[in-house]
Amino acid sequence: MSYRLYYFPIRGRGEQIRVLLHALDVPFENEHVNGERFRELRSQQPPPLDFAALPMLEDGEFRLVQGPVIMAYIGRAHGASPSTxxxxxxxxxxxxxxxxxxxxxxxxxxxxxxxxxxxxxxxxxxxxxxxxxxxxxxxxxxxxxxxxxxxxxxxxxxxxxxxxxxxxxxxxxxxxxxxxxxxxxxxxxxxxxxxxxxxxxx
Ligand SMILES: N[C@@H](CCC(=O)N[C@@H](CS)C(=O)NCC(=O)O)C(=O)O
Missing domain, CATH: 1.20.1050.10 (Glutathione S-transferase Yfyf (Class Pi); Chain A, domain 2)
Incomplete structure (x- = not known):
């Protein structure tokens, strides 16, 4: 299953994640979240967004927020993180x-x-x-x-x-x-x- 990246239809804090995934040739889907969808995500129970903010990466059942941590997660999963x-x-x-x-x-x-x-x-x-x-x-x-x-x-x-x-x-x-x-x-x-x-x- 490929990653799904939830972010607004702009570069913003989502773009570093897109750039990293492209640099690593890792396939992913972009979900471009508009205002209505963002409100919906924020109102769902239990909340899919831990802190009511994007970006969020979905990896199967696993959901992760906080851009820099998403970067480290992808790096570790695809050989782009230092070993020590x-x-x-x-x-x-x-x-x-x-x-x-x-x-x-x-x-x-x-x-x-x-x-x-x-x-x-x-x-x-x-x-x-x-x-x-x-x-x-x-x-x-x-x-x-x-x-x-x-x-x-x-x-x-x-x-x-x-x-x-x-x-x-x-x-x-x-x-x-x-x-x-x-x-x-x-x-x-x-x-x-x-x-x-x-x-x-x-
Ligand atoms: N520290 C978080 C910041 C997340 C954040 O503030 N995201 C903004 C977009 S860049 C957001 O969702 N803003 C909408 C809101 O707070 O209502 C990260 O690096 O991911």
Missing amino acids: PRQAARAESITLAAEDLRMQYFKLFGDDAAAKQAEFLDGPWTNRWLPAFERLLESNESTQHFVGRDLTFADAAVWDVLDAFSTYIEGASVKGAPGLQAFYDDFAARGSVAKYLGARPA
């Missing part, structure tokens, strides 16, 4: 950092979006986040990955949040961090990822 406890913890730590950055990203819309975005790009984006990710890549044994020598779920999590900024925040790019830029480009060029990116809706 320390390296696995590093991958989780980096995935949660990507989520921290994503939370900053969500705050950059709405009232005064242009001013908030410019301030973030001049400040934390340049001074904190790009150097942190660049440093992690440089200190890893392979500069193509964040942890170890092979693809892990942390790579997909970081790639996706960088992609959200690059796509939707005017002026955001990873050009100032050459190692990160190379990682970003290499990840997007992976066969199954490139195929998905070429076909996904805007």
